[in-house]
Amino acid sequence: MNAALLVSYDGTALSGWQIQKKGRTVQGELESAIGRAFGAASRVTGSGRTDAGVHAAGQVCNFALADEIQIAPERIADALNTFLPPDIRVLASARAPEDFDACRSAKKKTYRYTVYFSRREHPLLARYAARFGGQPDLARMRECADRLEGEHDFAAFSAAGSSAKTTVRTVHSIDLVPWADEIGEMVCGMHFDVCGNGFLYNMVRIMAGALLDVGTGKLPLSAVEEALSAGRRDLLGKTMPACGLTLRSVGYRFDLFGGGKITE
């Protein structure tokens, strides 16, 4: 069976998705759980990597489950959760078409980057959001987001050492979602919900930083346009911290965990 998993993880204490020699990784923990639950190792293919410290609410992956294993597809989740550490959980499992590949079949991904605006750290926000000291202007950020939406060469929004064949990606939408919550004192912040057909290494984190810097006026909009057209990473600000980033969902041509209905 080609088994697909919907996986959530708190990336704080994880060394990212991809298996490596040192540190706990999501792929490593999943492969280990598969070995313990089903008695045979299997390579797990994720929709894409996430970095150390990055969270996922709806990562998708698949693996080959030996045909001799008798289990209802929707029960695979519970079987694996028994052997997973508490910061990684399979939320749902399903039988996928034989040619389904969580990476190659992915049509779009949605990431959320969350910041809160404060001069001081907030212990109850710090785990899943990055602190930003400034008070950015929403209208200016929106104007910048409009420029970034669409198909562009996002080379400027990619960390060095990226091995992507092409740096052209389509960003379908960037939603700027202000929020406020009374955390002792009233704290304001913003979610950046970014949906695209694929993302380069560190792309959302560089994008969030550039939007914030444009919002405070530290970075002129023209510098972002210049960076985009010339592929110059050096014109943009620093990469925002991993803790604020969550992979929210991965979209395929069909609803994998809701019965396989074609979604588009």
Place this chain on the structure above:
Amino acid sequence: MNAALLVSYDGTALSGWQIQKKGRTVQGELESAIGRAFGAASRVTGSGRTDAGVHAAGQVCNFALADEIQIAPERIADALNTFLPPDIRVLASARAPEDFDACRSAKKKTYRYTVYFSRREHPLLARYAARFGGQPDLARMRECADRLEGEHDFAAFSAAGSSAKTTVRTVHSIDLVPWADEIGEMVCGMHFDVCGNGFLYNMVRIMAGALLDVGTGKLPLSAVEEALSAGRRDLLGKTMPACGLTLRSVGYRFDLFGGGKITE
């Protein structure tokens, strides 16, 4: 100076508010930071204790700062944060009236208890919310909450070993706030925002459990009424886990951190 602090903490790795021989406590960490920042130890008085694992967004405390220390009251926060561990932060500091006592002067407190409804654990929710397997009915819960609001003897809603002189408390309001969020799959949950003039040991956690059990029909409303009138803890369900509870705010007759204006 009688210095007042607004404090937030992530209770996950803390052994509660009150200083004790073993384990890190909020009071212990604050007193240690005061000693290191100002060179002299001082006893810190909190608005009340919170248990191991319970969070605070707006705990309030006060301590006597020696008159020879020259510091603007609002700068005390930063001075202490330098010496506090990352899971505890002073959000604001102010000079309080000489007769202010964070415990005895407290007029009301607001706690939030958060649950999510799911058969499976969610790593991104588990730190600040408790999982509840059932799907409770909001109208039944509201009916039960109506019975609990007001002045009552809450002996049934108190853990054994409580040393309170009286178990009569006034619950000003219980707000049931449903929420939904797309965490991989759509997850629903509820906040219980409970405001009162004071709370017994474990009172909010027992209350949240009783409301949920009434919501699913596991506990009849009449059992809650009987428990309340007869002071019988044994008629109610189990105490909900500490991780779902957050002390949101403590109210005084004046706005301590907003210039001292009288608030009522």
